Amino acid sequence: MIKLDGQGSLYRQLFNSLRNSIISGDYRAGEKLPSSRSLARSLQVSRNIVVSCYEQLNTEGYIITRSGAGSFVADYPIQTKASPKKMPSQAHALSSTAKKSLAHWQGYYANRVSRVKPVINFQYGPVDINQQLLSDISKISRKSRTILDSNYQSPAGLARLRESIAHYAQQNRGCRCSADNIVITNGSQQALDLLARLLLEVGDHVIVEEPGYRGAAQAFTNAGAELIRCNVDENGLNPDAFQTAQKNSNIRLVYTTPSHQLPTGVILSLPRRLKLLEWANAHNAYIIEDDYDSEFRYLGRPIESIQGLDQSDQTIIPLPVIT
Numbered sequence: 001m002i003k004l005d006g007q008g009s010l011y012r013q014l015f016n017s018l019r020n021s022i023i024s025g026d027y028r029a030g031e032k033l034p035s036s037r038s039l040a041r042s043l044q045v046s047r048n049i050v051v052s053c054y055e056q057l058n059t060e061g062y063i064i065t066r067s068g069a070g071s072f073v074a075d076y077p078i079q080t081k082a083s084p085k086k087m088p089s090q091a092h093a094l095s096s097t098a099k100k101s102l103a104h105w106q107g108y109y110a111n112r113v114s115r116v117k118p119v120i121n122f123q124y125g126p127v128d129i130n131q132q133l134l135s136d137i138s139k140i141s142r143k144s145r146t147i148l149d150s151n152y153q154s155p156a157g158l159a160r161l162r163e164s165i166a167h168y169a170q171q172n173r174g175c176r177c178s179a180d181n182i183v184i185t186n187g188s189q190q191a192l193d194l195l196a197r198l199l200l201e202v203g204d205h206v207i208v209e210e211p212g213y214r215g216a217a218q219a220f221t222n223a224g225a226e227l228i229r230c231n232v233d234e235n236g237l238n239p240d241a242f243q244t245a246q247k248n249s250n251i252r253l254v255y256t257t258p259s260h261q262l263p264t265g266v267i268l269s270l271p272r273r274l275k276l277l278e279w280a281n282a283h284n285a286y287i288i289e290d291d292y293d294s295e296f297r298y299l300g301r302p303i304e305s306i307q308g309l310d311q312s313d314q315t316i317i318p319l320p321v322i323t
Contacts, residue, residue, distance in 0.1 A: 002043065010045050015053045022062050022073055033063060033071045097222050104218055157184030169319060173294065174304030188292060188318040192216050195253075195316060196223035199286060204252040209237055213262050216255050216290065225252070236261055236268030239275040254280065255288045259303040262292065273306050280314045287315045294319075 004013045021027050040047040054071050057063045065071045162182040169175035185191040202224030208217050210229035230241045237256050258268035280287050294302045307315040
């Protein structure tokens with residue numbers, strides 16, 4: 001009836017075995033369980049393990065412990081010995097947005113999976129993680145744990161971390177910001193999803209680069225926006241093309257990767273950066289400046305951001321910081 005299968009800790013094995021025996025009806029309602037001492041002796045485990053299991057089962061309502069009398073299976077109907085006939089499994093209903101997103105990403109990853117190992121891997125995204133880097137990250141993590149406040153922090157993130165990021169962005173990316181302008185997210189994709197839900201109404205239009213990053217396009221589509229795809233040339237995204245798109249559309253956002261356009265690699269020229277800022281200011285639109293790999297340069301410092309030129313605070317950067 002009680003089995004220890006060697007999978008996991010002795011406590012977890014015993015607790016699961018007792019709980020499953022009660023649920024299945026092997027132990028009937030009102031039946032007395034073996035004493036902790038006798039059960040520990042028969043299983044050749046520490047009595048403390050058995051006591052801890054009984055205490056947890058009592059807390060969760062599977063058994064009732066009476067002082068001086070012992071432990072008994074709870075006398076309300078929790079057993080499922082005669083379980084109902086299993087119904088045929090049915091697919092759970094998904095929203096139309098979820099179906100569109102699922103189809104998009106299934107097709108995306110299907111296209112990326114190749115059965116032939118490439119001679120040269122042009123896939124973007126992977127970072128060379130070596131043992132020394134992992135060791136450094138581990139040391140920093142251990143050091144940080146000694147100074148972190150365990151109380152709830154601001155939803156924007158740990159204040160000291162936001163201050164450090166703001167200082168770094170000012171010094172290395174030419175950003176105009178303070179800690180109050182920093183919100184820490186779990187990666188740029190979460191940041192894009194958050195921005196889409198904060199700034200977009202269903203039916204709003206968003207300009208994206210063509211070709212461009214699919215993840216951003218999908219985040220905006222999930223929020224109910226309509227995409228306007230603008231071609232990229234040797235100087236990056238062309239704001240002059242917005243004029244045609246603007247006539248019949250309420251353009252709320254422009255998404256661009258100016259420092260290293262994805263996937264062409266071109267850099268948005270300074271005249272176009274200024275034109276983009278002028279256009280956004282004139283139309284009360286936002287610019288999302290995705291600096292997805294600004295840290296990775298073979299020569300020279302990272303290219304300074306559009307946000308540093310923005311005097312109207314209409315540029316938002318999902319900024320990966322690697323120091």
